[in-house]
Amino acid sequence: EDKVVQSPLSLVVHEGDTVTLNCSYEVTNFRSLLWYKQEKKAPTFLFMLTSSGIEKKSGRLSSILDKKELSSILNITATQTGDSAIYLCAVFNDMRFGAGTRLTVKP
Amino acid sequence: NAGVTQTPKFQVLKTGQSMTLQCAQDMNHNSMYWYRQDPGMGLRLIYYSASEGTTDKGEVPNGYNVSRLNKREFSLRLESAAPSQTSVYFCASSGQGAVSGNIYEQYFGPGTRLTVT
Numbered sequence: 001e002d003k004v005v006q007s008p009l010s011l012v013v014h015e016g017d018t019v020t021l022n023c024s025y026e027v028t029n030f031r032s033l034l035w036y037k038q039e040k041k042a043p044t045f046l047f048m049l050t051s052s053g054i055e056k057k058s059g060r061l062s063s064i065l066d067k068k069e070l071s072s073i074l075n076i077t078a079t080q081t082g083d084s085a086i087y088l089c090a091v092f093n094d095m096r097f098g099a100g101t102r103l104t105v106k107p
Numbered sequence: 108n109a110g111v112t113q114t115p116k117f118q119v120l121k122t123g124q125s126m127t128l129q130c131a132q133d134m135n136h137n138s139m140y141w142y143r144q145d146p147g148m149g150l151r152l153i154y155y156s157a158s159e160g161t162t163d164k165g166e167v168p169n170g171y172n173v174s175r176l177n178k179r180e181f182s183l184r185l186e187s188a189a190p191s192q193t194s195v196y197f198c199a200s201s202g203q204g205a206v207s208g209n210i211y212e213q214y215f216g217p218g219t220r221l222t223v224t
Contacts, residue, residue, distance in 0.1 A: 009147075032211065042197060042215035043150070088149055092211055095140065096166060097149035 002027040006098035023089035024071040032092040111216035120188040128183040136202030139181035143194040
């Protein structure tokens with residue numbers, strides 16, 4: 001059965017810290033992996049990764065896919081309280097989501 | 108440009124009652140999706156519609172039916188609600204015209220919080 005596993009499930013850091021969130025997957029016919037940020041309500045799109053080794057970047061957030069390791073990481077540098085959210089990854093084939101990582105950034 | 112809208116925002120049902128959740132998008136997207144989100148479980152795909160006139164089952168379709176009424180609207184029906192269907196339901200759409208330029212970027216509605224007692 002296809003699986004998407006995120007770790008850690010929750011994380012508490014202080015402003016200015018750098019965090020790394022992990023997403024590993026076991027799916028047939030992998031096509032792409034997506035990252036979303038969910039604050040109070042609906043998820044919002046962050047990145048889509050298709051090719052191994054190519055980093056996607058947006059401000060302080062970056063993400064990379066490792067097809068050999070069947071995983072992806074999401075890095076957030078110089079965290080701010082506004083980064084507090086649940087971060088979700090999903091595999092595009094069947095839109096299977098991981099359980100999410102709840103990030104709390106304390107001032 | 109409202110994006111993806113869902114109605115109602117909240118609903119309480121008794122076991123065995125039926126209801127339809129409505130979703131509409133004004134972005135001319137081909138693909139639409141229904142998810143449920145339970146604590147600690149991320150989002151799970153119930154049904155999706157890759158284009159007008161087609162629907163397919165997702166990970167957790169049992170107890171639900173869907174209708175892609177036209178390109179804009181995709182409804183989710185619970186025929187006989189059960190307490191296990193207590194959840195937050197999200198509708199999403201994707202297609203041409205995404206801000207990121209990525210047709211797979213999904214835009215989510217604000218969600219419907221459903222409680223079945």
